[in-house]
Amino acid sequence: MPTSGYQGLSRADLAVLVPELLLCGHLIDRSGMAHSIAAFGRDGMAEVAIEEWQLASPVYTRRMQRALGFTGDSVETIFKGLQLDIGAPPQFMDFRFRVDDHDHGEFWLDHCGALADVEPMGEDFVVSMCHDIEDPTFDATALATNPHAQVRPIHRPPRQPADRHPVCAWTVVISDSHVPPPVPANAALVAESVAAGVELADVDTSSEGMSDYAGPLLSDLRFPDFSHSALVRMAEEVCLQQHLLTLGFMIAVRSRTDAAAAADIGRKQFTGIAGLTSERIRDSLRLGEDTRSLAQVLRLHPALNPLSYTGVEITETPDAVRLRVPADTGAQRDGAWPAMLTPEHPAPLEAMVRGVNPRFTPRVLTASPEGFTVEITLGEKIFREASEVAITRFSTGADFAFTDRGIPLPLTVV
Incomplete structure (x- = not known):
């Protein structure tokens, strides 16, 4: 079995894919929060969002720091982490940074895709996102x-005037006088998950390109500058970010409803993001709509990676793709996305394959206590897009296009 779904990609394709994975990770909440609002109201949705990010982001932030060799305790280290965080995908959430010294800095957003999504919903939703x-x-x-780090607003939405730019600005200050807040009650559930401790292959420092981010903070990360090995590791870490966020999401949801309702919300969240992610991967790598393209999209889909965590196997036959989900x-032990893929609940997988071509149909071939196998074939019937995918498509991120910004500048202390 391959050890990585990404190893076979070219360096150039990996450089395209990594920011796509970061953006798709951000769009998870465009799917999940819609169903949280329906179940718990706006205030309940905000509580779920707070808990999921509080539980997940410290875990995956430290993972990425270790993976790319920029561990430390400075403002600069915090900013580097944001550049590789699904909470701040490049350009869509256009973070700009200034470092004053080890303990002081500022960031602001020249563009905020999340705000663009929420502003049409009214001021109460803006306050919920940008404040609460x-x-x-x-x-x-x-x-x-x-x-001892604290992030505090200089200004933030609701925007006054309505076209205020940048849309928000924040200070980051590290001081021994800052008392750390209490550890969230459920923090250990994510911090001690299998996902949190997954071991991935070390970056090969001998390959061409940047093998770490130990140098100066850059105004933008230009992914083609990183080595093939570093990009593979980034891609797999970003997949784990998505799984960890989903674990946090499900912990928050389960604490507010019964098990059956929570599982339903989780599958709806998964369905919405699964389909849109397949579509964006297909388009970003200029793939087609045939079975070979489907197999490639499935090999790269963050819900099915990293392989050392999911164990998913994908094989091709002349006119079909087979997906094996081991038990x-x-x-599976964490209850992450692959655990939501079951023969009885095909919606997430249907959305995933139909993000490549709406004519794909999965059919269960075998099922046992050891797992199940699905065969996916191309038929004549064109299936309507799942409502969960349509809800996620509400985000401006669904059609967002990345641009080449040229050579980034190092941000030295002012």
Whole structure:
């Protein structure tokens, strides 16, 4: 069995795919929060969002720091982490940074895709996102680097005037006088998950390109500058970010409803993001709509990676693709996305394959206590897009296009 779904990609394709994975990770909440609002109301949705990010972001932030060799306790380290965080996908959430010294800095957003999504919904939703949710979750991300870091607004939406630019600005200050907030009650459930401790292949420092991010903070990350090995590791870490966020999401949801309703919300969240992610992977790598393209999309889909966590196997026949989902893996033990793929609940997989071509149909071939196998074939019937995918498509991120910004600048202390 291959050890990585990404190893076979070219360096150039990996450089295209990594920011796509970061953006799709961000769009998870465009799917999940819609169903949280329906179940718990706007205030309940905000509580779910706060808890999921508080539980997940410290875990995956430290993982990425270790993977790319930029561990430390400075403001600069915090900013580097944000550049590789599904909470801040490049360009869509256009973070700009200034570092004053080890303990002081500022960031602001020249463009905020999340705000573009929420502003049409009214001021109450803007306040919920930019005040209620951001205050504790920005701090949770910063605290992963330094327990005495605080993120505080200079200004933020609702925008006054309505076209205020940048849309928001924040200070980051590290001080021994800052008392760290209490550890969230359910933090250990994510911190001690299988996903949190998954071991991935070390970056090969001998390959061409940047093998780490130990150098200066850059104004933008230009992914083609990184080595093939570093990009593979980034891609797999971003997949784990998505799984960890989903674990946090499900913990928050289960604490507010019964098991059956929580499972239903989880599958709807998964369905919405699964289909849109397949579509964006297909388009970003200029793939087609045939079975070979489907097999490639499935090999790269974050819900099915990293392979050391999910154990998923994908094989091709002349006119079909087969997907094997084993029952005894880290993802199954955690209750992550692969655990939501069952013969009885095909919606997430149907959305995933129909994001490549709406004529694909999965059919269960075998099922046993060891797992199940699905065969996916191309038929004549064109299936309507799942409502969960249509809800996720509400985000401006669904059609967002990345641009080449040229050579990034190092951000030295001012």
